[in-house]
Amino acid sequence: MQIPFNKPFLVGKELEYIRQSVLSGKISGDGSFTKKCHQFFEERYGFLKTLLTTSCTDALEMCAILCNIKPGDEVIAPSYTFVSTVNAFVLRGARIRFIDSHADQPNMDENKIEEAISKKTRAIIPVHYAGAACNMEVILKTAKKHKLFVVEDAAQAIDSFYKGKPLGSLGDMSAFSFHETKNIISGEGGMIIINRKPFIRRAEIIREKGTNRSAFFRGEVNKYGWVDIGSSFLPSELIAAFLYAQLEHLDEIQNRRKAIWKKYHEALLPLELAGKIKLPVIPDYATNNAHMFYIVCRNLKERTALLSHLKSNGILAVFHYLSLHKSPFYKNFHGKKPLPNADRFTDCLVRLPLYFELSHAEQEKVIKEILKFFKG
Numbered sequence: 001m002q003i004p005f006n007k008p009f010l011v012g013k014e015l016e017y018i019r020q021s022v023l024s025g026k027i028s029g030d031g032s033f034t035k036k037c038h039q040f041f042e043e044r045y046g047f048l049k050t051l052l053t054t055s056c057t058d059a060l061e062m063c064a065i066l067c068n069i070k071p072g073d074e075v076i077a078p079s080y081t082f083v084s085t086v087n088a089f090v091l092r093g094a095r096i097r098f099i100d101s102h103a104d105q106p107n108m109d110e111n112k113i114e115e116a117i118s119k120k121t122r123a124i125i126p127v128h129y130a131g132a133a134c135n136m137e138v139i140l141k142t143a144k145k146h147k148l149f150v151v152e153d154a155a156q157a158i159d160s161f162y163k164g165k166p167l168g169s170l171g172d173m174s175a176f177s178f179h180e181t182k183n184i185i186s187g188e189g190g191m192i193i194i195n196r197k198p199f200i201r202r203a204e205i206i207r208e209k210g211t212n213r214s215a216f217f218r219g220e221v222n223k224y225g226w227v228d229i230g231s232s233f234l235p236s237e238l239i240a241a242f243l244y245a246q247l248e249h250l251d252e253i254q255n256r257r258k259a260i261w262k263k264y265h266e267a268l269l270p271l272e273l274a275g276k277i278k279l280p281v282i283p284d285y286a287t288n289n290a291h292m293f294y295i296v297c298r299n300l301k302e303r304t305a306l307l308s309h310l311k312s313n314g315i316l317a318v319f320h321y322l323s324l325h326k327s328p329f330y331k332n333f334h335g336k337k338p339l340p341n342a343d344r345f346t347d348c349l350v351r352l353p354l355y356f357e358l359s360h361a362e363q364e365k366v367i368k369e370i371l372k373f374f375k376g
Helices: 014-023 032-045 056-066 083-090 136-146 197-207 213-217 237-247 250-273 300-312 340-348 360-375
Strands: 049-053 074-078 095-099 121-124 149-153 173-177 190-194 294-296 349-351
Touching (some): 032 049, 032 190, 049 056, 049 197, 056 083, 056 190, 074 083, 083 095, 121 136, 136 149, 190 197, 197 213, 237 250, 250 360, 300 349, 300 360, 340 349
Parallel strands (some): 074 095, 074 121, 121 149, 149 173
Antiparallel strands (some): 294 349
16 A cells, blocks of 8 residues: 555546636636636635636745835745745845744744844745644734735635634735645645735736736726736636636535544544654644644654655655755855754654545554554
8 A cells, every 4th residue: 555645636527627618718817717716715715806826936926026025125934934935025135034933833933023023124924834823913913013014825724714714814915825735726826815905906917917908808998018017927727627626625625634634633642642742733713724734753863764664664754844044045144043943843843644535544554654653
């Protein structure tokens, strides 16, 4: 039995909708399936404006442009995140001020943001790791005090909430991912959410290569032209068609993932009680969307041995982010300020297989081998 870390899946009419899209004669962006996806998110979660993009990375790049980030500006973000979170802003010339994680969970420590703010700071980028919310009340309060943008990196946070409010709806804007490793997938694909009316028109222009083409197709102008900077951020209708078929089964997918997550937690809890691992922490202000299940080992040597043990038994588990403040590209810009919690998650965190089609027998094997490893 070979158990992958992740497995793309079909759950409904993905192939039928792709076929319909091709037969319609239009497979470029902003067709009928794109509009259906937009409507789904705006109606279900109350997002003000939703725009599909080719990736979450592109959505974040749009956010950086909308925030008017310029060379010399500073942006605050967690070190323990994927490079796209900050690369979008570095491309506009920003310098990143990295924040450490909490000691008990990978999200940025909101209490360390204030000390990183300077006269050059323009934005805070909270990343909702594993779909669990950052402490947005503190982050938003700090941002308001210093007149900063808040851009939520909600790549992993579909169908997750902070004190009853959907993640992605709290900042000025946010970015989601539909990469094949996410809960809802389209291979590649992303989405930008605009939560402030003044940004909507410009977001449409940036997404359409800097033109007012969207306004033209709505009949608001009699011709369109180049009016701002931008790029080609629209996904094809094939991506939107696949995505919409998945969205039709969102609750089914979420229920299955939550059941898998719960089983992992219950089975591995004795190891945490014995002091051998740490399990995911879901703060009381957050919900669990079961994006991932991870465990935190006691040190790098143990983590390496566990991954090797699982691989030798046909199970692909993986570690996750490498602290960006120590990356070859950025370590000289960051300086020597230690971020010990981010480094600990870099060295010790393990992500377990979790996907829609993970069978009972497969999960039982993963659990069995983990228990066996820590018993030895």
